[in-house]
Amino acid sequence: MASLSSPWVEWAGEYTKAAQAEALPPNEWAARVATAAAAAGERGDVQFSAGLAEMLARVVLSGESSGAAPAAAWKYAEAALAARLASPALLLTLLSSRVIPQRVARPTAYRLYLELLRRHGFKLCFQMKAANSNKIRQLIDDNLNLSQIFGFSACEPGVFIVEFVLCILWQLVDTALDDESLLELTPEKKAQWPTRPQDISAFEVSFSEQKPEKIEKLQRMNSVITIELIGHLLHNKVITRILSLARENMQTQWGLFTYRLRLLVANSSTLQASTMSLVAFQQLILDDHNVHGENKHSLHKKFHPMVASNPLSSPNGHCLGGSYSALWTPIDMYLEDCLDGSIAATNSIEILSGLVKALQAVNRSSWHDAFMALWIASVRLVQREREPIEGPVPHLETRLCMLLSIATLAVADIIEEADSRCGETDLSSHWKQKTATDDLRKELMLSLQALGDYESLLVPPPCIISAANQAASKAAMLVSGINSSSGYMESINETGNMRHLIVESCISRNLLDTSAYYWPGYINGHVNSMSHAIPSQLAGWAAFMKGTPLTQSLVSVLVSSPASSRARKVI
Structure with missing residues (x-):
């Protein structure tokens, strides 16, 4: 087993031997090791440490060979994994090569290994976000x-x-x-x-x-x-x-x-x-x-047209996303599982972002396709709840939360991880990493632009039509140069859809900026004259609100133009 020890890991090894001799409680041992690691300045290899995982594997296996208090070593290993001090995947990998072959001679060690595997073996999403994840993957x-x-x-x-x-x-x-x-x-x-x-x-x-x-x-x-x-x-x-x-x-x-x-x-x-x-x-x-x-050929024939030619780029969008590729259906299934409670709701953002990354890598697809898959799956989730709500659980609101919160935060998680990798690189590769991060944001932008082609899929449920229209009106006002706080929004007749809500969600999380409002087709084409039309129509109401005498000409203006909600409230 090759040594990966830094000074603090070497100290931790000696301290662990002393702790075993003194029967130190596992939680106290873990707290002392974490404090010493942070004090040593080894912050890059403290969380999910590869060196600590190697040291613990060595201590556990040497204890099994010598019979010297092996139970304490296993307890320290469990405490380190629970506190995220050592990499579970690497520790279990190192143990498996010795514990599994020797399970007949040492059944207790194998039983403890199975328990560690059950508790920690498949909590991979956090480990893949650690600073040393590349090194851990290579060692495994x-x-x-x-x-x-x-x-x-x-x-x-x-x-x-x-x-x-x-x-x-x-x-x-x-x-x-x-x-x-x-x-x-x-x-x-x-x-x-x-x-x-x-x-x-x-x-x-x-x-x-x-x-x-x-x-x-x-x-x-x-x-x-x-x-x-x-x-x-x-x-x-x-x-x-x-x-x-x-x-x-x-x-x-x-x-x-x-x-x-x-x-x-x-x-x-x-x-x-x-x-x-x-x-x-x-x-x-x-x-x-x-x-x-025997069904392989027919399945391949069925899915091949979608997979072979840019799976998610079709603009038709019939039948709630008819061109949606079967390669991405695990996203649909995971979102449904979140709703029915068959899996834990905690860490759903990290799990969803990890699933998207896994599918993008295994399918060897572009990030444009990966983001499109996530948006389409999330919108389909909302569209599947078209029936009236029954019972105490507001299903539609939950599905909208998955679309506008969880899915958006999963995208943010993917981009933030790319940003953090960019910050950790040396100067020679910083520009390349920065370019890759910019490309990721560009792929997000392109995916949302292409999402606009799925018009039938984006029709909002009745309860959010007003919110979608307001999002579209907000964009129209900005493009036309009108201040959204002027009280004129109620006078703008813009029809919005769920893409407008998704874009607003992305803007609120700094994934996009308001340049999205200028995308082709994002708002109706009549906004160029809006900045001139609205002030002239509502000038009479503004004058009336300021106390101008109610003349016949002013009455004619008020009758011919609608009032904003602010004016109505005053009246």
Whole structure:
């Protein structure tokens, strides 16, 4: 295990040994390590530290080998992951290469590894935003050979997430097969990643501390827990979305994985004896058949015209987004899952931005298409709630919140991450990074301009027609040079749609500026004469409000022109 230690990590290693000897509580240990790291000025490698993850893996594994208070080391590892001090993905990667192959000899260590994996293994969105995320991805790739095995570079965050999730699940399936001697039924007759020690020296520690019958009981329990964890992951809707990307883009490796999954379902006595539902297992296998079996050609033929020629650039917009590519449907599914409560509502912005980044990377699409996919999915979400609201839950308002708040903030999250990467680069690459960030904002602008072509999709629900019209009127007044606070907005007859509301939401979050009001087709073409027409029509009301005597000519002007709401209130 190569050393990544900086001075504070080396200190943390010595402190951890002393803390084990003194039986220091894990929370106190974590607080002391975090304080020391910040005091040392190592802010770039404090949160999700790669060096600390390596140190903890070394301490845990050395404790298992020597039998020196290994439980305390595992507790410190849990505390570090819970406090976001160490990288969970890297720590679990380093542990898996030793703990899984030696699970027969050391079942307690494997049980603790499974618990860490269950709690922290798939909280990837925050790790991918850490300052050292590039280094962490590279270290994990070096240990697991993700790029070599799956054929895609793990340098891209989205690709890495797909490969890492599939790798972890694949390791668990291979482990479950190996526990029941079923790996011999695979074509390769071995695991993709090691599930057994490479040499007999790994068994040098005896079982003298535990009775053989207790060891066997732990091994049986671990087999059951492994199966249960696989089932838990297959029932997780975010995980299944990620797996759908692997199925579509890594077909050779996906076929090898699902072959093992079918073996497990058909032959595992542990799975068959459990009370776990097989629906998730069978659904994944069924989906695999639909994509890779006899229906593959027809599906490819069905989706090919949309995928081959700029999937989301069609201006027709019939049937609420008829040109919407199937490559982006995971976004629709995630948004619906947020509404029905099947997944946690917390961190929805980070999860959604991570999903968009993953799809953009795996689909190898432009950011224009990725942003268009997000806008179309969010608008479709609103349009699916056209029926009158029933019951205590205001469904339409929730869907509008997803469009105008969550989706917009997800875009802001993507752009802010690009801005932060630009700020972290050295001077030699700063200009290139700055150009990339500007390009990202330009792609956002172009996606919203193209969104205007989907007129039928953008028709606002009745409850927000007034707000959409006001947004369009605001733009018209600015273009015509009229101050929006003058009280004339009620006299402007601009028809708005949901794009006007999206643009206003982006402007309020500094993703766009008011130059968006000048986009072709954003407002009606009659605004050029508005600056002259409105003052002349409303001058009479202004004079009347200032106390001008009510002459016959003034009455004629008042009758011929509408009053603003301010004037009506005074009257």
